[in-house]
Amino acid sequence: MKKKFGFAIVGTGLISTTHYEQISAIEGAKVVAVYSRKEEKAKSLAETAGADWYTDYKEMLKREDIDIVSIITPSGTHADMAIEAARAGKHVIVEKPMDISLEKAQEMIDVCREQQVKLSVISQHRFDASAVKIKDDIDSGRFGEMVLGQAAVNWYRPQSYYDTSKWRGTMKMDGGGVLINQAIHTIDLFQYFMGEVESVYAHTAILAHEGIEVEDVAVATVKFINGGLGTIVGTTAAYPGLSARLEIIGTTGTAVIENDQLLKHYLRNPNNESEAINIAGIENHNGGDLDHASVDPAALDGASHRLQFIDMINAIQDDREPLVNGEEGLKPLKIILAIYQSARTGQSVQI
Numbered sequence: 001m002k003k004k005f006g007f008a009i010v011g012t013g014l015i016s017t018t019h020y021e022q023i024s025a026i027e028g029a030k031v032v033a034v035y036s037r038k039e040e041k042a043k044s045l046a047e048t049a050g051a052d053w054y055t056d057y058k059e060m061l062k063r064e065d066i067d068i069v070s071i072i073t074p075s076g077t078h079a080d081m082a083i084e085a086a087r088a089g090k091h092v093i094v095e096k097p098m099d100i101s102l103e104k105a106q107e108m109i110d111v112c113r114e115q116q117v118k119l120s121v122i123s124q125h126r127f128d129a130s131a132v133k134i135k136d137d138i139d140s141g142r143f144g145e146m147v148l149g150q151a152a153v154n155w156y157r158p159q160s161y162y163d164t165s166k167w168r169g170t171m172k173m174d175g176g177g178v179l180i181n182q183a184i185h186t187i188d189l190f191q192y193f194m195g196e197v198e199s200v201y202a203h204t205a206i207l208a209h210e211g212i213e214v215e216d217v218a219v220a221t222v223k224f225i226n227g228g229l230g231t232i233v234g235t236t237a238a239y240p241g242l243s244a245r246l247e248i249i250g251t252t253g254t255a256v257i258e259n260d261q262l263l264k265h266y267l268r269n270p271n272n273e274s275e276a277i278n279i280a281g282i283e284n285h286n287g288g289d290l291d292h293a294s295v296d297p298a299a300l301d302g303a304s305h306r307l308q309f310i311d312m313i314n315a316i317q318d319d320r321e322p323l324v325n326g327e328e329g330l331k332p333l334k335i336i337l338a339i340y341q342s343a344r345t346g347q348s349v350q351i
Contacts, residue, residue, distance in 0.1 A: 005313055006065040008033040010057070010081055011073035012041040015095060019070050020049050022306035029313065035060050057081070061088035068093060068312065075180070076173040079104035082119070083111045091118040093312055096184050097336070098329040100175025105333060109326035120312045120322035121329025123188045124304035127311070130262035131189055134248065134255050138193055142267050143250030149230035150247040151190040153183035154238035155294040162212050169212030177214030179336045183234040186244050188332040189257070193248045195226045197335050199350045204343040208237030220339045232339070241295030
């Protein structure tokens with residue numbers, strides 16, 4: 001690296017340890033500051049990271065050794081925190097969803113561009129080896145025309161998951177339930193592979209948890225601009241926690257990714273239509289087994305987070321857009337909010 005990069009971690013929730021560990025594993029990167037509204041949480045993570053702690057966000061942003069701010073606060077605060085960081089001249093990494101409002105998300109994008117800082121929205125699974133391989137094959141035409149996609153995230157969250165944090169399960173701070181929180185990464189890969197979505201028709205429900213305002217069960221049908229069709233299914237009621245599964249079907253190729261592992265990857269043999277070439281034996285993800293994430297949100301293999309952090313550093317050094325910039329981060333959010341609108345109105349929603 002041409003310089004040392006100082007990071008600030010903003011928020012001390014479940015994913016904060018992943019951010020600290022993966023940033024610290026990058027040569028030339030260091031967590032120099034931690035912010036939380038709660039002093040004891042800020043102190044705890046800062047001591048682990050060997051960093052300074054703050055409960056005053058604006059005061060922290062005055063530090064000249066902070067190059068990148070990594071925001072992992074409740075979803076409904078993402079845009080406001082990112083905008084403040086951008087106006088302080090800091091590059092911004094923001095966890096998914098980038099916000100719970102399209103208007104606020106767009107404002108975040110606009111302000112980052114005005115301030116000439118980079119914006120990257122966490123969608124770490126685009127960096128998985130399986131996703132990189134599938135995307136390359138699709139873009140090179142090996143899958144032919146995309147005809148069908150199926151995304152299913154059947155996970156489990158106990159009642160205590162919602163009860164232990166006041167903001168979880170609320171529309172004001174969570175913005176939604178299983179789709180916007182647990183399934184958003186799978187939905188992002190779904191549209192990343194299949195193409196832009198034209199319309200959705202959906203149903204959502206609260207069937208397995210008490211005292212929440214957001215869906216714990218959702219189903220949607222999807223029509224893509226390229227003519228392909230698809231389905232999205234999600235729940236946090238699948239005891240004891242099943243899989244996140246993505247099936248991608250083209251006229252000359254198919255792939256199945258389950259729990260971030262490439263299970264099946266077939267391409268039609270151009271010399272023999274009846275023969276399929278099985279290439280699913282490639283090295284997948286980074287050797288991690290993410291089955292536990294279906295029940296424990298803290299059970300994540302953070303290696304792909306690290307790759308996204310490195311991409312952000314490289315984007316700054318090379319003065320280019322990060323792979324998952326604001327416009328890319330907006331795409332799954334648009335789909336999910338359209339699903340919510342369809343469920344409320346009982347009508348198909350154009351995106």
